[in-house]
Amino acid sequence: MTSVGSTSNVERPRKSTSEIEVTVNGVREHLVVSNRKLLSDVLRDDLGLTGTHVGCEHGVCGACTVIVDDLAVRSCLMFAVQADGSTVTTVEGLAQDGKWSSMQTAFNEHHGLQCGFCTAGFLMTLSKAEPADYETDAEIRELLSGNLCRCTGYHNIVVAVKAAWGRGATE
Amino acid sequence: MQTNKRGPEFNPGFEFVPAYMGAQVFRREDDDLLVGRGEYVADIRLPGLVEAAFLRSHSAHAQLKSVDLDAVREFPGVLFAGSHDDLPGIARYPDWIDYQQAVTTSPLADGRLRYVGTPVAVAVARDRYEAEDALELAEVDCEELPVVMSVEDALAENAPLLFEEWGSNYLLDFPDQDDLVDELIAKGPVVCGTYRMQRQSPCPMETRGVVAEYRRGRLTVWSSAQSPHILRSTISILLNIPESKIKVIVPNVGGGFGAKTHQYPEEVIIPWLAVKLGRPVRWIEDRTEHMVSAVHARETLLDLEAAYDETTGRITALRSNLVCDVGSGEISMSGTATALVARASVTAGLKIPSYATSVSCVVTNKTPSGAYRGFGAPEAIFAVTQLIDKIARQTGLERADVHRELIFDPSDMPYLQPSGARIDSGSHREGFERILKRLTPAVEARRNEYQDEPNVRIGSGFCQYVEPTAPTYFGTTGHWTSHDASSIRIEPDGGAFVTSGITSIGQGTETAIAVLTADALGIPIEMVTVQTGDSDLCPYGLGAWGSRGAVYLAGSILKAAKTVRDKAVRIAAHLLEASDQDLVIGDGGFQVKGSPASFVSWADVGLVASIRTIDLPDDIEPGLEETAVYDPVNLEHRIDEMGRINGAASWANGAQACVVKVETDTGVVTVLDYFALHDCGPMINPQIVDGQMHGAVAQGIAGALFEDIRYDEYGQPMSTSFMDYSMPTASEIPWIHVDHLETPAPEMPLGLKGVGEGGTIGPAAVITAAVTDALHDLGVVIDETPITPSRVRAALRRGSDPLGPSVK
Numbered sequence: 001m002t003s004v005g006s007t008s009n010v011e012r013p014r015k016s017t018s019e020i021e022v023t024v025n026g027v028r029e030h031l032v033v034s035n036r037k038l039l040s041d042v043l044r045d046d047l048g049l050t051g052t053h054v055g056c057e058h059g060v061c062g063a064c065t066v067i068v069d070d071l072a073v074r075s076c077l078m079f080a081v082q083a084d085g086s087t088v089t090t091v092e093g094l095a096q097d098g099k100w101s102s103m104q105t106a107f108n109e110h111h112g113l114q115c116g117f118c119t120a121g122f123l124m125t126l127s128k129a130e131p132a133d134y135e136t137d138a139e140i141r142e143l144l145s146g147n148l149c150r151c152t153g154y155h156n157i158v159v160a161v162k163a164a165w166g167r168g169a170t171e
Numbered sequence: 172m173q174t175n176k177r178g179p180e181f182n183p184g185f186e187f188v189p190a191y192m193g194a195q196v197f198r199r200e201d202d203d204l205l206v207g208r209g210e211y212v213a214d215i216r217l218p219g220l221v222e223a224a225f226l227r228s229h230s231a232h233a234q235l236k237s238v239d240l241d242a243v244r245e246f247p248g249v250l251f252a253g254s255h256d257d258l259p260g261i262a263r264y265p266d267w268i269d270y271q272q273a274v275t276t277s278p279l280a281d282g283r284l285r286y287v288g289t290p291v292a293v294a295v296a297r298d299r300y301e302a303e304d305a306l307e308l309a310e311v312d313c314e315e316l317p318v319v320m321s322v323e324d325a326l327a328e329n330a331p332l333l334f335e336e337w338g339s340n341y342l343l344d345f346p347d348q349d350d351l352v353d354e355l356i357a358k359g360p361v362v363c364g365t366y367r368m369q370r371q372s373p374c375p376m377e378t379r380g381v382v383a384e385y386r387r388g389r390l391t392v393w394s395s396a397q398s399p400h401i402l403r404s405t406i407s408i409l410l411n412i413p414e415s416k417i418k419v420i421v422p423n424v425g426g427g428f429g430a431k432t433h434q435y436p437e438e439v440i441i442p443w444l445a446v447k448l449g450r451p452v453r454w455i456e457d458r459t460e461h462m463v464s465a466v467h468a469r470e471t472l473l474d475l476e477a478a479y480d481e482t483t484g485r486i487t488a489l490r491s492n493l494v495c496d497v498g499s500g501e502i503s504m505s506g507t508a509t510a511l512v513a514r515a516s517v518t519a520g521l522k523i524p525s526y527a528t529s530v531s532c533v534v535t536n537k538t539p540s541g542a543y544r545g546f547g548a549p550e551a552i553f554a555v556t557q558l559i560d561k562i563a564r565q566t567g568l569e570r571a572d573v574h575r576e577l578i579f580d581p582s583d584m585p586y587l588q589p590s591g592a593r594i595d596s597g598s599h600r601e602g603f604e605r606i607l608k609r610l611t612p613a614v615e616a617r618r619n620e621y622q623d624e625p626n627v628r629i630g631s632g633f634c635q636y637v638e639p640t641a642p643t644y645f646g647t648t649g650h651w652t653s654h655d656a657s658s659i660r661i662e663p664d665g666g667a668f669v670t671s672g673i674t675s676i677g678q679g680t681e682t683a684i685a686v687l688t689a690d691a692l693g694i695p696i697e698m699v700t701v702q703t704g705d706s707d708l709c710p711y712g713l714g715a716w717g718s719r720g721a722v723y724l725a726g727s728i729l730k731a732a733k734t735v736r737d738k739a740v741r742i743a744a745h746l747l748e749a750s751d752q753d754l755v756i757g758d759g760g761f762q763v764k765g766s767p768a769s770f771v772s773w774a775d776v777g778l779v780a781s782i783r784t785i786d787l788p789d790d791i792e793p794g795l796e797e798t799a800v801y802d803p804v805n806l807e808h809r810i811d812e813m814g815r816i817n818g819a820a821s822w823a824n825g826a827q828a829c830v831v832k833v834e835t836d837t838g839v840v841t842v843l844d845y846f847a848l849h850d851c852g853p854m855i856n857p858q859i860v861d862g863q864m865h866g867a868v869a870q871g872i873a874g875a876l877f878e879d880i881r882y883d884e885y886g887q888p889m890s891t892s893f894m895d896y897s898m899p900t901a902s903e904i905p906w907i908h909v910d911h912l913e914t915p916a917p918e919m920p921l922g923l924k925g926v927g928e929g930g931t932i933g934p935a936a937v938i939t940a941a942v943t944d945a946l947h948d949l950g951v952v953i954d955e956t957p958i959t960p961s962r963v964r965a966a967l968r969r970g971s972d973p974l975g976p977s978v979k
Contacts, residue, residue: 036300045298050214051207053425055376056458060893063376091207100205108201111858114866115677116204117211117376117425138902145900148893150376150426151677153869154901156862 020084024049025093033080040064042080043090051091051120055148062147065121066090072128091120094127103127103164112160114151121147122157131165184733187921191686191696192855198682199701200675209423212380212395217451220382221250221295223441224302224454226309227464228280228289231320231536231886232331233313235282235291242308243294248301250448252309254292255281258443262409264434264503267649271343271532272334276501278409278436284313285333285499286538287888288463290436295444295452318536318886322472322494325533333499333534342500342532343507345514349527355478355488362562363476366554367955368935370470370496370880371873372896373543375676377425378456379465381438383445391418392442397427397676398714401651403706405434405503406442417442421704421714427676428870429542430465432716434503462891466506466541467880470496471513473554477523477562484568485576486559488525491517493550495540497532502539507532508647509540512547512639515590517555519548520599520637520824521577526589536886542716544870545931548638556634556936557943557954564947570940571607571633578603578635591815593805594637597824598850598912603635605910606826606848613844617830626836629843630945632937633828639819640718640851640925645808646818652808653820655723656710659688659731660796661739663781665759665773667692667699671727672712673720674704678927679859680720686855687725691732693756694773710798718925721855722820725920726801734797742776742795745788805918821916821924825849827868827933831941835949838963840876840942842905847933850912851926852919857911860926864909867930873899874931875938879957 016035021028024047033042038057043049043066052075055063059077066075067089094101103126106112113119125147134140140161141154149157162168203209226238238254258279266273280291292309296302317331324330325340333340382393390412396402399419407414424431437454444452456464474492479485495510514530559577563570579586579599586594614631621627644651657671669688675681681701689696702708712723736756743761744751747769754761760772779786780795787793803820810816830844847868854860877897881889890896915922935956942953942963950970955962 034300044214048216049207050211050216051209053211053377054213055378055425056893058458058892058894061376061458095206104205107205108197111198111862113201113204114679114862115376115424115426116200116209117677119204120207123205137906141901145902148376148898148900150374150428150870150898151866152862153865153867153907154904155865155869155907158901 018081020081022083023087025089035079035081037080038076039078039080039083040075043075049090049092053117053120055118060148061118062125063118063121065124065147067124067128070128072125091123094123101127106160106164110156110160110163112152112157118147118149122149126161185736187690187729188693189690192690193853193857195858196682196686196696196856198679198859199685200679200681204423211377211423211425212382212393213455215382215393215422215453217382217384220451220453221297221448222299222302222453223293223295223444224299224306225290225437225460226292226306227460228284228287228291230284230313230315231287232316232318233284234316235280235284236312236314238292239310240292243305246301246305246308248297249305250295251444252292252294252305255279258440260411261439261443262411265408268505269649271505271507272337274342274500274505276503278439285501286536287886288460288538290464293440293444295448299455320535320537320882320884320886322496322533322535325535333536340534342497342534343510344531345529347527347529349525351525352488352490352527355525356476356490359478360481361476361478362558362565364554364558364561364954366473366475366557368469368471368550368553369956370467370537370540371543371878372462372465372467372880373428373430374896374898375426375428375430378458378461379431379435379437380455381441382451382453383442384451385446385449389416389418390442390446391420392438393420393422394438395424395431396421396438397431397674397716399674399704399706400672400711401713402434402438406439409439410443419706421674424676427715428544429468429546429716431676432504432542433466458893459891462896463538463888466502467498467538468509468540468543469550469874470540471510471550473550475554475558477558479562481566483576484562484566484573486523489518489523490526491528493528493530495530495532496535496537498535498537498539500534500539502541504541504648506539506541509542509547511646513550515592516548516551518590519588519592519639520579520635521555522579522583523577537882544867544928546717546928548636548932549871549874549935552634552636552932553935553939553956556940560940560943574603574633574635591807591811591817592639592819592822593817594822595918596914596916597637597822598914599635599824602824602826602848602850602912606633606828606846609846609908610828610830613830617832617843621832626834628833628835628945629830630833630941630943631828631830632940632944633826634933634936634940635826636824636932638718638823638825638929638932640823641722641803641806641820642717642719643806643808643818644713651713653713653806654800654802655712655727656798656800657724657727657731658710658796658798659728659735661735661773661777661780663777665698665777667694668702669699669728670702670709671724672710672714673724674714676715678720678863679856680715683721683855683859684724684728687728688732691729692736695759698759698773718927718929720925721923722803722919722925723801725923726803727799729920730799730801731797734799735795738791738795739773739776741791742779742787743771746771746775746779746786801920821919823849823851823924823926823929825929825933827937829937829941831938831945833942833945833963835967838960838967840938840958840963842872842938845905845907847907847930848910848912849926849929850914852915852922852924853913854911860911861909863927864930865907867928868907868934869899869904871931871934872904872938874956875935876957877903
């Protein structure tokens with residue numbers, strides 16, 4: 001957003017671009033991207049992977065979470081050029097041969113999503129979580145606390161995680 | 172009691188056999204949403220798409236002198252830049268509401284700027300990065316004006332006026348007075364309290380966004396909106412384009428919660444640009460924009476005074492005065508309607524024989540306020556619950572007993588409130604008792620758990636409420652009333668294609684439509700395909716708001732299904748050379764009773780109806796489809812001569828309770844246990860109803876404890892990101908234990924009542940009551956939300972409540 005009263009006198013930014021190579025969901029991509037373009041925008045605009053959603057663009061909501069080289073990261077806080085040489089997985093890469101992951105199945109069966117906007121972020125965070133590290137409900141909630149959801153009250157997300165991880169039933 | 176305007180109660184006209192309704196049916200929406208295949212407005216890709224960005228006022232109150240966009244236009248990649256005068260042919264929003272001051276805003280500012288975030292200019296460039304860069308070069312000249320940042324400021328003598336022509340800052344002012352109320356309150360004993368709920372943001376995870384394209388003489392608009400047809404009509408009026416030349420598509424919506432019911436400036440400006448430029452144009456709101464330009468809600472001051480019976484604590488008369496800070500008021504679909512609902516909700520669901528409720532809406536230099544899930548009811552129940560508890564503390568009676576005095580019994584049904592609200596059914600008392608049964612052992616357990624921690628106090632709170640569902644829109648819009656329509660078409664292969672004016676904003680509406688259609692036609696659910704949110708394909712309807720979907724879907728789908736069924740049976744009977752009466756529907760077709768070999772499928776019937784029409788009986792026309800409208804018989808749109816209205820087609824009810832932990836050293840409040848009971852009549856999909864309750868309760872907890880839209884004294888917003896608008900995470904929200912009762916509404920299709928908003932009504936009420944319960948012997952009474960640690964610590968320091976230590 002731009003505001004009235006801004007006094008900055010911005011010169012036209014020099015359009016500098018870079019060539020990058022990334023492997024996204026198993027496909028090698030060679031791209032020319034603007035240096036300032038966010039990874040989230042390149043995934044969505046240049047690669048058409050619109051399953052990664054942008055909810056705040058300041059790194060709080062977690063909707064844009066993707067996996068870069070085995071780490072869950074916020075793609076709105078990362079320039080695409082920083083992903084040069086990396087392997088990226090997005091929500092489109094979770095199902096294998098059209099078959100949902102156990103977490104995706106659990107989200108469906110336990111109504112762990114409503115509008116679906118935040119869902120990819122939760123699924124990506126969970127895809128790299130080691131269940132043994134999160135024994136209690138409180139620890140699971142702590143794991144999920146980097147992702148905001150406005151629809152579910154988190155209740156059925158936690159239920160789904162516990163189901164996928166073979167934990168005892170929750171009310 | 173009011174009489175039905177259009178005859179007897181709704182009856183589907185056939186035996187409705189619920190095979191899917193009430194059962195566990197997993198959501199069909201998830202097939203796309205779980206794998207990243209959803210289509211939200213920001214995902215729309217069109218050839219030649221360019222992007223718009225808006226320049227917004229940084230001043231809270233100013234007179235716009237000039238906007239110089241020359242440098243913006245020269246910026247490489249910019250296709251267009253304009254302020255108000257550069258976008259001719261856009262009308263002002265019409266003034267349809269006769270009970271308040273006229274606010275006829277122009278989509279782009281044309282003189283006065285009344286809040287930070289007012290759209291001033293727009294630029295279109297190849298992408299948003301360039302459009303935002305270019306707008307940095309805009310030169311705006313404004314004359315700053317004194318700001319009005321609170322109700323007190325707004326009503327002070329010689330206060331600066333936002334709209335000089337009004338002569339005051341009242342957008343609406345409805346005083347109310349009743350001699351009997353005055354008399355009873357003068358006689359006493361009385362209880363009084365002043366309660367304040369803070370400004371909040373509905374804050375869906377997906378911001379707003381609009382894409383528009385003008386091609387082959389038609390305008391197509393994609394918007395993250397709750398009501399596609401209402402948007403189409405609005406665009407038609409403001410741009411003077413015939414409705415038939417406009418198609419509005421609402422794709423997947425990432426939550427709305429009321430914020431997306433309004434008709435925003437960008438939803439008109441982006442289509443204008445698409446026509447002007449002959450290229451598809453997109454605008455996707457960023458989060459900071461959302462926090463200042465999408466509606467806020469709930470900021471209300473409630474002043475309550477009641478006379479009560481000394482022995483029982485029963486309220487005999489109640490006087491209330493509500494003052495709602497509606498921000499600048501410049502929003503289409505006015506933000507005042509929530510205040511009117513809040514006024515009615517102070518006494519809705521309570522047996523209070525006499526009351527007088529005044530309400531006023533005051534404008535200030537803040538973002539306009541508007542609809543947010545609960546729509547006025549959470550504010551009211553929050554205040555009245557504290558008042559009831561206060562009677563208990565004043566009299567020494569049990570809190571629950573004082574509440575019990577006011578609760579409806581089945582024998583009270585239908586209960587006609589003095590406001591005109593006609594509550595025809597419910598489980599009000601049973602719900603309340605059930606919630607207390609769950610609460611009591613939980614309080615005990617928590618007291619034991621924390622008994623050795625000197626700085627921890629445990630408290631509990633509870634309330635019960637009614638929830639107006641499937642309401643009229645006439646009071647809110649002054650234009651649209653409320654009906655909705657669905658259409659069922661049997662395809663040549665026997666599949667059912669269903670469209671509806673009800674849309675989805677993420678609740679699972681498509682699944683609900685499939686369930687209702689499958690059961691109404693007696694077909695497997697896999698045979699049902701659902702399409703919503705497309706104004707070309709769907710019948711005119713009002714969309715998703717007001718917890719209205721279930722009622723209007725059932726009403727319209729059952730009606731359409733009856734016609735389709737009857738015709739299908741006649742065709743099947745002809746094909747089977749049998750009589751209509753001898754056929755039964757099931758197993759994906761029609762069979763002659765008692766002779767399973769005599770069977771034709773829906774595919775057989777569909778083929779004959781639409782393709783092999785030579786096999787139709789002579790007296791039946793080809794085609795097998797029906798569009799039906801549902802318009803509830805008991806819903807009223809205008810107040811009568813006594814000022815009464817039954818503004819909701821059905822009234823759900825609920826009860827909520829919680830246990831909180833308050834740390835007296837830090838002031839931190841933690842919700843340990845939350846119980847919510849809801850009665851929306853028979854449930855279409857219990858899992859979805861549970862989900863609605865969980866989410867709504869969580870939003871209520873968020874408002875009770877965390878979220879707060881704040882401004883500084885100059886009108887600068889201080890809550891413009893998720894860093895400073897604290898939406899709760901999974902760690903702050905407890906397990907939400909949901910129970911259901913299912914009391915059918917006698918006049919509603921299938922006995923249904925709406926669901927969606929009810930969960931938001933209780934949390935501020937019960938959490939505030941619980942914190943007061945935990946701390947009142949320290950002289951603390953909480954009367955303001957959010958209950959932040961600093962507010963609790965300040966209250967503990969004051970310990971100022973005169974009633975504090977005396978009663979338990």
